[in-house]
Amino acid sequence: MTLASATTRQYERLIESVGPIVVKEVRQGLRAKVFAIFFGTLLVVCLSMALVAVAEATDSAGIAHGKEFFGAYLTALGAVTFFVIPFVAFRSMLRELEDETWVLLTLTGLGAVSIVRGKWVSAMSQAMLFGSACAPFVLFCYFLNGIDILQIITGLLLAAGWSAMLTAVGVAVATQAHSKLGRTVAHFVVLGLLGLGTLGGITFCWVLAEEGSRLATNDAFRNFAITIGLFAWGSTWLLLEGASAGLTLPSEPASRRPRIAFTIVGLLALAHGLVLFVIENGRGNDAMGGQVVTSFFFTIAAAFCISENDGWPRQAATGGWLRPGALRSYLLGLGMLFASAALWLFLYARRDGSEKAFRAILAAFAYPALYLSLAVVLGRLTPLQKFGEPVATRVAFLGSVAIGVAASVGLSIAVEGRPDGKLVNALNPIVGLVNFVDRSNDELDAALVLLGCAALLAVFLATLVLVGRDQVRSA
């Protein structure tokens, strides 16, 4: 056997072992002009910066230049892997929906999970190519002084995680756009999210460049970096499962995997919070911060959960709690929010926090419960229902939050002459929560009772609505 034929055989074996979607996407991706343009540009930029760095290092020997060039290289890499590649993945998935080729792929038996995973893996393969082209230059910063190996490795790992998450964002947004209008809106949404994500990612790269030397010595900074990494990978999993559910045919049960992912990621997030609280010897008031952050994360995930269709298809009548249907997803969302509140209340109680923290922990549970429940009820009223239930529920969620904020602030200005009145903002999910977090006042007890009653009523109504609709899908 010649070397050439052995290589070809090995190549064929490799191609056979990876999924067909990955093969197709990588083949298409590498052939696309956008890849060649950005790959070439990144190399030229990196090379130019390296020349400038060498010139500066020669001119001013002994001065550390590593930080600024480390930040600059990560910025160049981030621009491509945080924005361009996720956007290309978004467009690629959107084209599958526009041309309805995803339907043909599903009929082959590949399934939504394989399609979504294939898109993501191929985008990440391209990101790795960009990363491997840029990595030597990033390593070169070590020789410019001012930067250590731990920073470089952390920077590259976090950039990979961030890119993975933003690529999953791109793929997930595309799978939710099944109509022409939806696809137009999806472009704006994805551009906004990727823009913000890129900005955040690059900003953190610079923070890491400037302050990254504290990674070895400062526990809080190191834990923050670890949290960012875990958040990125946890969100990636959730987004990919959400994307698969969005691409599932009506004849397939779509809820099982996203619910399992949400439960595991949620429990891991709580466990991570617990570990951080213990090792950093957190105080009662730190529990308040933990609750606000985790409940915000769970609220975003739950907003997608509650927008599931009501009931279950005939062929998916079994499965217990994993059976399709908005009722079970809604209860799961509420359950995760409740678990978060319970954990942080427990930690708060063990470390004697202030009353303010106690109220804020409860409020951070009550606001999502109230607005998620409102969205469930409103999303099932005509004419919103005409948009299709998943979209209608999401529109109702965003709409009710916006109205809740605007109406409370308006009322507060009218009644109290200022926008942050305590009682009138009791149902305001932003100003109200800020009041609970920032202030200590007896008036806030009444506000919490009002908020609690409203949330209870909304949860009751939403459960009633969903129980009534939890049956075999007949339309």
Add this chain to the structure above:
Amino acid sequence: MSALLEVKGLSRFYGSLKAVDDITFSLPEGTILGFIGPNGAGKSTTMRIIATLDVPTSGEVLLEGKSLVARPDQARPLLGYMPDRYGTYDDMTVFEFLDFFARAYRLRGNERKARVDSVMDFAGLLPLKDKLTSELSKGMKQRVALGRTLLHDPRLLILDEPADGLDPRARIELRELLRALASQGKAVLISSHILTELSEICDTCAIIEQGHLLATGTVQEVLSRTSNAAAFSEVELTLFAPGGAGLEEIGKKAERLLLEQPLVTNVTVLNHAVRFRLELAAGQTPSSGWVEEASVRVLKVLVNAELPVTSFRTREHDLEDAFMSVTKGRVQ
């Protein structure tokens, strides 16, 4: 012949809209069934349900006796679906496209290569294997799509408007391909607006309107049923005048005589040919053989009047007449 596909009481409602309402039909292997109906009649919805892309509100679809509603995953290897949009990837060559789908169908190594080659050979795509699909004509793209549908050797083919937008040559070629597939024992469910095309391809047909199945059976059965039920028939006769002398006068005489006859309307004289319509009065119910009886009576009058009639024929009903006869052109 046992039915490969059985559709029983299939319904699909979208809220108050009944897209498909209680449809029942069957399709034996080696048979081509034409699914005929106006836009919005429920053809595509029915086909999507059979292709496991949608779920019925009620009813059952059996493929080889097994419910594809309950176990769509088990049915998919047995069926090939070609939607009205061909769904090709513009930046792939014909070979890459088919090879990709063959991989997706989990065909491996030499088996995959052989299958792709055989499909390209069958669909006449071998000369185009290295061409980008974006460079192909509509007819060729449709062949590629048909090739994709055949890669896993399905027993049931579901083709939604495959002839739409094709030129006459491509249509004829498609017809030949479908005939060849049926002769291999595959069952083909095909929808089209081009009814003359369907009547030449199909063994059986099903006419659907507003979600209801109006007629089903072999093409001949549906034709005889609808032609018996039709309230009119077109007739053409030819007159003979040596050297054309007196032709105008003969034509006028024929026209006058015809207009005197009951049930005769719309008489047109054009040189040697006289065309007219036998039509029942409004409210009259067509009985079996009324056209033949009326034709005999008219012909007798013309012969008795010593008109030189050399031919007399009623135009045969085709699928288009059958379609027009049973549908009312309502769209939901």
